Amino acid sequence: MPLLHWSPRSPYVRKVMVALHEKGLAGQVRTIRTHADPMIPHEGLMQVNPLSKIPTLELEDGQVLFDSHVICRWADRNGTGPVLFPEDPMAERDEALGTGLLDVALPWLVEARLRPEEQRSEQMIAAYRSKLNRVADWLEGHAPALAARPFDIGHLSIGVALSYLDFRFGVEDWRKSRPRLAEWHAGFAARPSVLATEFRDDPRPQAA
Numbered sequence: 474m475p476l477l478h479w480s481p482r483s484p485y486v487r488k489v490m491v492a493l494h495e496k497g498l499a500g501q502v503r504t505i506r507t508h509a510d511p512m513i514p515h516e517g518l519m520q521v522n523p524l525s526k527i528p529t530l531e532l533e534d535g536q537v538l539f540d541s542h543v544i545c546r547w548a549d550r551n552g553t554g555p556v557l558f559p560e561d562p563m564a565e566r567d568e569a570l571g572t573g574l575l576d577v578a579l580p581w582l583v584e585a586r587l588r589p590e591e592q593r594s595e596q597m598i599a600a601y602r603s604k605l606n607r608v609a610d611w612l613e614g615h616a617p618a619l620a621a622r623p624f625d626i627g628h629l630s631i632g633v634a635l636s637y638l639d640f641r642f643g644v645e646d647w648r649k650s651r652p653r654l655a656e657w658h659a660g661f662a663a664r665p666s667v668l669a670t671e672f673r674d675d676p677r678p679q680a681a
């Protein structure tokens with residue numbers, strides 16, 4: 474069985490988990506809890522993914538896939554259910570937007586919570602906050618277009634990113650003045666694939 478390096482805290486992993494559920498593959502992939510700390514590269518993980526990042530998927534034939542986009546594409550090719558990567562370039566454009574929002578949120582978390590206080594940059598935090606708000610505003614304007622097309626990787630990626638803001642950045646209150654986006658996200662959050670893959674602060678394993 475393929476083996477997925479996994480954490481219930483990681484939004485990139487959650488993208489993959491939602492995709493596996495959507496594509497009927499969740500029962501066909503084993504998971505192993507892997508703690509990928511951006512400040513301490515994981516020696517064991519780097520044997521298969523030199524970037525020391527999760528999600529990383531080890532296939533049965535020894536091939537290794539990494540990056541949530543690549544693994545979601547694999548799931549799309551190998552499972553059933555909705556076509557996550559249709560011809561419409563808006564699907565992958567919106568995937569990039571959702572993942573891009575995560576690429577803002579993760580360094581923000583590192584800056585605000587992991588770095589020693591004296592090394593924190595208020596300027597960087599202000600830049601991250603500004604991007605978060607601009608992306609959320611953009612999405613509020615695009616919520617009708619999102620709602621109008623069938624579920625794809627763009628919805629999946631944006632939905633996971635907004636759920637991650639709820640998990641780690643509740644104080645930023647992205648729903649405020651964004652009723653259409655909030656309504657669209659409520660529909661996303663009710664999907665069985667999303668309900669089955671909730672974020673959670675589990676106990677961290679020791680780095681290997």
Ligand SMILES: N[C@@H](CCC(=O)N[C@@H](CS)C(=O)NCC(=O)O)C(=O)O
Nearest residue numbers: 483485509510511526527528540541
């Ligand atoms: N572009 C990658 C990003 C993956 C990523 O950054 N994952 C985080 C966990 S949420 C990680 O492994 N961080 C460890 C590190 O940066 O060294 C993807 O989409 O899979």
